Amino acid sequence: MQDPVPVAAGPFKTILQNTSAFEKRVKRRISARPHVFFAVCPPGLGGVCEHEVSQVSQKAQEIFSNHDKISDIKVLPGGIEFKTRLKTACLANMLMGSATRLLMRFASFKADGFRRLEEQIKAVDWELYLPAETLPDIRVTTRKSRLYHSKAISDRISPILHDRLSLKDASRHHNTGPGISQTLMVRGENDRFELSLDMSGTPLYKRGIKEKVAKAPLRETLAFAILTRLGLSKKDTLVDPMCGSGTFSLEGAMMQCALPPGVFRSFAFETWPGFEKKSFAHARHRLMDAAGTHINTPNLPPILAQDLSQTAIDHLKQTCSGHRVFQRITPVCDDFFNMTPPPIKDSQGVVVLNPPYGIRLDKKNDISALYKEIGHKLIADFKGWRAAIISPGKKEFQALNLGLSTMPLFHGGLDLYTAIGRIGK
Numbered sequence: 052m053q054d055p056v057p058v059a060a061g062p063f064k065t066i067l068q069n070t071s072a073f074e075k076r077v078k079r080r081i082s083a084r085p086h087v088f089f090a091v092c093p094p095g096l097g098g099v100c101e102h103e104v105s106q107v108s109q110k111a112q113e114i115f116s117n118h119d120k121i122s123d124i125k126v127l128p129g130g131i132e133f134k135t136r137l138k139t140a141c142l143a144n145m146l147m148g149s150a151t152r153l154l155m156r157f158a159s160f161k162a163d164g165f166r167r168l169e170e171q172i173k174a175v176d177w178e179l180y181l182p183a184e185t186l187p188d189i190r191v192t193t194r195k196s197r198l199y200h201s202k203a204i205s206d207r208i209s210p211i212l213h214d215r216l217s218l219k220d221a222s223r224h225h226n227t228g229p230g231i232s233q234t235l236m237v238r239g240e241n242d243r244f245e246l247s248l249d250m251s252g253t254p255l256y257k258r259g260i261k262e263k264v265a266k267a268p269l270r271e272t273l274a275f276a277i278l279t280r281l282g283l284s285k286k287d288t289l290v291d292p293m294c295g296s297g298t299f300s301l302e303g304a305m306m307q308c309a310l311p312p313g314v315f316r317s318f319a320f321e322t323w324p325g326f327e328k329k330s331f332a333h334a335r336h337r338l339m340d341a342a343g344t345h346i347n348t349p350n351l352p353p354i355l356a357q358d359l360s361q362t363a364i365d366h367l368k369q370t371c372s373g374h375r376v377f378q379r380i381t382p383v384c385d386d387f388f389n390m391t392p393p394p395i396k397d398s399q400g401v402v403v404l405n406p407p408y409g410i411r412l413d414k415k416n417d418i419s420a421l422y423k424e425i426g427h428k429l430i431a432d433f434k435g436w437r438a439a440i441i442s443p444g445k446k447e448f449q450a451l452n453l454g455l456s457t458m459p460l461f462h463g464g465l466d467l468y469t470a471i472g473r474i475g476k
Contacts, residue, residue, distance in 0.1 A: 073178075073324075076176075076179060077179050077324045077325050078325075080176065080179055081137060081179050081180070081324065081325035082136070082137055082138070082325045082327060083136070084136070085122070085134050085135055085136055086134070086135070086136070086137060086140070086155060086156065086157060087123075087132060087133075087134050087155075087156040088132070088133055088134070088135065088140045088143070088153055088154065088155055088156065088250075089127075089130055089131070089132050089133075089153070089154045089156060089247065090103075090104060090130045090131045090132075090133070090143070090147065090150040090152075090153050091129060091130040091150060091151045091152050091153070091154065092129075092130045092131065092149055092150050092151060092272070093149075093151060093270075093272055093273065093276075093460070093461055093462075094459075094460075094461040095276075095458070095459045095460050095461060096149045096272065096273075096276045096460075097126055097130070097131065099149045099275075099276045099279055099280070100130065100131050100147070100149045100150055101124065101126055101131050103146070103147045103148065103149055103150070104121060104124055104131050104133050104143070104147075105121070105124065106146070107121060107139065107142060107143045107146050107147065108120045108121035108135070108139070110142065110146060111135070111138075111139040111142055114142070114333070114334045114337055115138065115139070115142075115330065115334075118136070119135065119136050119138065119139045120135065120139070121133045121134065121135040121139060122134050122135065130150070131150075132156075137155070137320075137323075137325050137326070137327075138327050138330050138331065140153060140155065140250060140320075141250070141318070141320055141326065141327075141331055142331070142334050144250055144251055144255065144313055144318050144320070145311045145312075145313040145314060145318075145334070145335065145338075146311050146312070146313070146338075147255065147312065147313075148271070148272065148275035148276075148279075148302070148306075148312040149272050149275055149276050149279070150255050150272070151254050151255055151256060151272060152249055152250070152251040152254055152255055153249075153250045153251055153255075154236060154247040154248065154249055154250065155180075155247060155248045155250055155320075156245060156246070156247050157175075157180060157246055157247070157248065158171070158175055158245070158246040159243065159244070159245045159246070160243070160244055161242055161243050161244070162198060162239075162242065162244055163196075163197045163198070163242045164197065164198070165198065165203075165207055168198060168204065168207060168208075168244070169207055169211065171244070172207075172208050172211045172212075173211055175246070177212055177215040177216055178215060178216065178324070179324060179325070180248060180323065180324070180325070181212075181216055181233055181248070181323065181324075182216075182233075182322040182323065182324065183216055183217070184216060184217065185216060185231075185232075185233055185322070186209070186212055186213055186216060187212065187232075187233035187234055187235040187248075188232060188233070188234045188235070189205040189208055189209060189212075189234075189235050189237060190234060190235070190236050190237065191204045191205050191237045191238075191239070192236075192237070192238050192239070193238075193239035193240070194239070194240045194241075195240060195241050196239040196240060196241060196242045196243075196244075197242055198239060198242070199239075204237060204239070205237075208235075208237065212235075231252065231317070231319055231321065231322050232252065232319070233248065233249070233319055233322075234248070234249040234252075234319070235247075235248060235249075236248070236249065248319075249319055250318060250319055250320045251318055251319060251320075252317070252318055252319035253316075255272070255312070255313060256270045256271040256272045257271075257316065258271055258301075258312055258313065258315060258316060259313075259315040259316030259317075260301060260315055260370060260373075260374070260377075261296060261297075261301075261366075261370055262366075262369065262370065263296075263366040263369070263370075264296040264366075268295055268296040268298060269295070269296075269298045269299070269405050269441070269462065270298070270462060271298055271301075271302055271312070273460055273462055274298045274299050274302040274403075275302050275306070275312065276460075277299075277403065277439045277441075277458065277460075277469060277471070278299070278302055278303055278306055278401070278403070278439075279306075280439070280458060280471060281401050281403075281437045281438075281439055281471065282437070283303055283306055283307065283401055284307070284399075285307040285308070285345060285348070285351065285352075286352065286399050287307070287352060287399045287400065287401045287437075288352040288353060288354075288355075288393055288395050288399060288400045288401070289303045289307075289352070289353075289354045289355070289401050289402075289403070290354075290355045290357075290390075290392060290393075290400070290401070290402040290403070290433075290436075291303070291354065291355065291356045291357070291402075291403055291404075292355070292356075292357040292358075292387040292390050292402070292404060293357070293358060293387055293404050293405055293406055293407070294356040294357060294358045294363065294364075294367065294382070295358060295360075295363055295405065296363065296366065296367065297356050297363075297366075297367040297370065297371075297380070297382065298405075299356075299403045299405070300354050300356040300367070300377075300380045300382075301370070301377060301380070303354055303401075303403075304354055304376050304377050304379065304380060305376060307345070307351065308342045308345040308346050308376050309338075309341060309342050309345055310338075310339075310342040310345075310346075310376055311335075311338050311342075314335065314338065314339065314342075315374070342376070346375060346376050351379060352399070353379060353381060353393065354379060354380045354381070355381055355383070355393070356380050356381065356382045356383070357382070357383050357384075357385050357387060357390060358382075358384065359384070359385070359386055360384070361384045364382045364383065364384045367380070367382040368382050387404070387425075387428065388424065388428055390432070391432065392432055392433055392436070395435075395436070398435050398436070398437070398473070400433070400435070400436040400437065401436065401437045401438070402429070402433050402436050402437075402438045402439075402474075403438070403439045403440075404425065404438075404439070404440045404441065405441045406421060406422065406425060406440070406441070406442070407421075408442070408443040408447070418443070418447055419446055419447055419450045420450075422440075422442060422447040422448075422450040422451050423450045423451070423452070425440065425451060426450065426451035426452045426453050429451075429453060429474050430453065430474060430475060433474050434474050434475035435473065435474060435475060436473070436474050437472070437473050437474075438453075438455070438470070438471070438472065438473070438474050439458070439469055439470065439471045440453075440455075440469065440470045440471075441460070441467055441468075441469050442467065442468045442469070442470065443465055443467060443468075444468065445468055447468070448468040448470055451470050453470060453472075453474060454472075454476075455470040455471055455472035455474075456470070456471050456472050457469065457470065457471070458470075458471045
């Protein structure tokens with residue numbers, strides 16, 4: 052007869068008990084409860100971002116359960132606020148293409164002096180939110196508050212967090228995540244302070260795809276919003292004739308295959324005690340499987356990427372070679388004005404242009420004349436295509452003379468006019 056399995060005893064038994072107790076606290080206080088989250092989005096993209104939040108809610112119910120839907124969706128200055136469980140918000144980081152980052156709101160209190168501030172900070176169960184031995188970067192903003200000096204506020208908070216997150220308990224070793232930084236946002240207004248944790252880490256427009264980028268590249272969030280506004284479908288031929296780093300082409304390939312924008316990258320929340328690794332991995336696998344069905348669909352239309360810079364084209368080719376979803380992008384070094392567009396059926400063609408402006412353009416160039424030429428080329432060769440052309444100002448927008456609608460965007464410190472619509476309509 053086999054000897055009985057020994058029962059854990061002494062210090063090791065205590066560690067196991069403490070681990071179990073800590074995990075139960077995390078589940079009860081963090082994982083099982085709904086929390087308030089905030090999706091930060093660029094100016095002008097609130098409508099796209101709000102729609103995405105609703106789509107995440109539907110996807111979370113499909114993958115997890117009806118208990119993981121999103122509620123209380125509100126459009127606020129700077130983004131979209133909503134309420135849901137942590138694992139659904141984690142899923143939102145991977146699914147949302149227009150958001151810059153997602154924040155978890157977890158504490159709100161009034162403090163008109165440092166003593167009250169310190170009392171409230173000490174009352175937070177920091178070990179339930181953040182990994183041990185990871186002191187977050189503290190970013191403070193205040194408005195109309197008695198406590199207004201951001202560094203003084205940060206200096207009062209930092210030692211409290213250092214003490215609470217120090218690794219004094221061996222039961223928390225498994226929560227440590229080296230190499231992933233954390234950020235605590237502290238916002239004070241009218242003596243009321245709100246604490247938020249940055250779930251995303253690096254901004255969400257960094258998809259984890261490009262190794263090298265061209266000068267002043269278009270952010271992926273803006274490209275995603277433009278292609279969404281154009282209604283890009285898997286039946287559309289996409290032409291990106293001033294591609295630069297290939298942002299439009301790469302985003303378009305992912306969108307046509309229903310591949311989540313954040314599927315190739317990591318996030319700050321992945322080291323949080325409340326992060327459910329198995330649930331997130333399950334969601335990722337389901338989404339990748341669904342995307343694989345689209346990627347393997349025969350006769351997907353081409354994506355034509357073109358640029359005058361051979362270096363930009365070489366970099367894009369290198370990026371495309373690393374992922375199967377991008378291998379139907381055909382990067383070519385050539386001038387847009389030499390391009391003959393491929394034939395399309397039923398107006399299923401989308402052309403997107405981000406012409407050079409600002410630091411990407413030689414000061415000697417007449418930018419209005421360039422936009423006038425672009426307008427002539429589009430009306431001559433792309434009639435019937437859906438199009439978006441980014442312009443740095445109203446004068447350049449008018450020089451296109453295409454009669455298209457405007458989609459205001461903000462990028463690189465500039466208010467942009469994006470001409471959008473169907474050519475020749």
